[in-house]
Amino acid sequence: MxxxxxxxxxxxxxxxxxxxxxxxxxxxxxxxxxxxxxxxxxxxxxxxxxxxxxxxxxxxxxxxxxxxxxxxxxxxxxxxxxxxxxxxxxxxxxxxxxxxxxxxxxxxxxxxxxxxxxxxxxxxxxxxxxxxxxxxxxxxxxxxxxxxxxxxxxxxxxxxxxxxxxxxxxxxxxxxxxxxxxxxxxxxxxxxxxxxxxxxxxxxxxxxxxxxxxxxxxxQPRNYWVASFLGHRNLFTAQQSRQLGLPAQPHLLPQEAIMLGQGEEALVRERIFKGFVVALELAWRGQRLYLEGPEQGLYPGDTTRIRVDWSKVVALEEEPENGQAQIRQPLAGPAAKNHS
The missing domain is CATH 3.40.50.300 (P-loop containing nucleotide triphosphate hydrolases)
Known part of the structure; x- marks a missing residue:
């Protein structure tokens, strides 16, 4: 040892x-x-x-x-x-x-x-x-x-x-x-x-x-920086989390928590062909959601529906004041003015 x-x-x-x-x-x-x-x-x-x-x-x-x-x-x-x-x-x-x-x-x-x-x-x-x-x-x-x-x-x-x-x-x-x-x-x-x-x-x-x-x-990444470094895309700051109805701390929304085809309407903003999978970037509740999976026949400008299993959301620790996490901006809404 x-x-x-x-x-x-x-x-x-x-x-x-x-x-x-x-x-x-x-x-x-x-x-x-x-x-x-x-x-x-x-x-x-x-x-x-x-x-x-x-x-x-x-x-x-x-x-x-x-x-x-x-x-x-x-x-x-x-x-x-x-x-x-x-x-x-x-x-x-x-x-x-x-x-x-x-x-x-x-x-x-x-x-x-x-x-x-x-x-x-x-x-x-x-x-x-x-x-x-x-x-x-x-x-x-x-x-x-x-x-x-x-x-x-x-x-x-x-x-x-x-x-x-x-x-x-x-x-x-x-x-x-x-x-x-x-x-x-x-x-x-x-x-x-x-x-x-x-x-x-x-x-x-x-x-x-x-x-x-x-x-x-x-x-189970500990904080925003760990989750971002490991490649997670659907990360929300404390303010963004609060806008989604979550407690006011950073959160990770895992891919497996998001289901296409039912629930709330979302707009397809980007489609990226990656070989075995297709990546979609969706506009939903004023935020960006990123999904990878089988071909869904969706293209920019299309709308779809998504349902979120909130029980699978991961709460993250707050970053220290001198943390260097890169915050992803929402598409719209008041959070755009408060994070940089």
Whole structure:
């Protein structure tokens, strides 16, 4: 188990302060916008930077001040940092030779990792002869070679194109589930975090704003900023909520709470074809509603009817005074003059 207790690091205009746990065999994703402190936190855990406060515990051992090589932590860098002059086999074996493993153990361990990462056909190739996905798998195999007690992945799929990321995401998830090493994955991609991790910690400005399972985080966001960052569109400020007959605090209206075809009249303002789904933006009660789903045959200027299941509305905490949430303006009404 990894435990971070009040881990702190400051830079001009920025301060990171975090406490969290990663259980044995669990994968935790650090999710957040650029500059939120994700990679800094990873480097503190790896020992590549020293904290100004707090502690790092791995099982029952405090490793806060240990050198990186003494921590038995595997690290996959965003650019993979492979040795260009070594073959795949030699890249994976490099750390084992440095650790003075005997030849038979090295061969056995490298063979296992080549099989685990489906790299057997590429064992004698150099990195410049590999695809981006293959290089990513070599970096992962090398990080796992010395049987680390903790694995750290910094944007492991970030250098790949979209199609390849989608292909490798489930493969990476399967490998992590098989090896059962506690893992922290840094990403700015919500879908990657939700697929790969059992727990997600959402960072903003150096602080963990909310942590939980992907489903709980998505369905029960704590505040307006969290809901907006996770991609929710039907968000209402306290004033807008009051105009809708809700308590005077921010609210989220989930997609599943909105049913087309019955209820109050709504005007279609926008239609966006997205392949498997069609997105509609509706004008309703002076507000914007966003829906995605199967083709409904509705186009801008058409009217439809919607019914809202108010029992599914999610109440959100108020943003702090210095919060940076972006408020979506209503289409009409007094709220337009009071929010910016």
């Amino acid at each position: 990894l435990r971070l207790v009040g881990l702190g690091k400051s830079y001009p205009g920025f301060r990171l302060l975090a406490s969290l746990e990663v259980s044995p065999g669990q994968t935790l994703a650090l999710l957040g916008p650029s500059g939120s402190g994700k990679s800094t936190l990873l480097r503190l855990v790896a020992g590549l930077e020293m904290p100004e406060a707090g502690q790092v515990w791995l099982d029952e051992t405090e490793i806060t001040l240990l050198a990186p090589e003494a921590r038995r932590v595997g690290f996959v860098f965003q650019d993979y940092a492979l040795f260009p002059h070594l073959t795949v086999w030699e890249n994976i074996a490099f750390g084992l030779r440095e650790a003075r493993w005997d030849g038979a153990r090295i061969r056995e361990r490298v063979a296992f990792l080549l099989e685990l990462t489906h790299l057997e056909p590429h064992a004698q190739k150099r990195p410049d002869q590999l695809s981006g996905g293959e290089r990513q798998r070599v970096a992962l195999a090398r990080a796992l070679a010395n049987q680390p007690r903790l694995l750290l992945l910094d944007e492991p799929l970030g250098a790949l194109d979209l199609k390849l990321r989608q292909e490798l995401l489930l493969e990476l998830r399967a490998i992590l589930q098989q090896i059962r090493v506690p893992t922290i994955v840094v990403t700015h991609d919500q879908s990657e975090a939700f697929v790969i991790a059992a727990q997600v910690a959402l960072l903003r400005g150096g602080s963990i704003v909310q942590q939980g399972s992907p489903e709980r985080l998505f369905r």
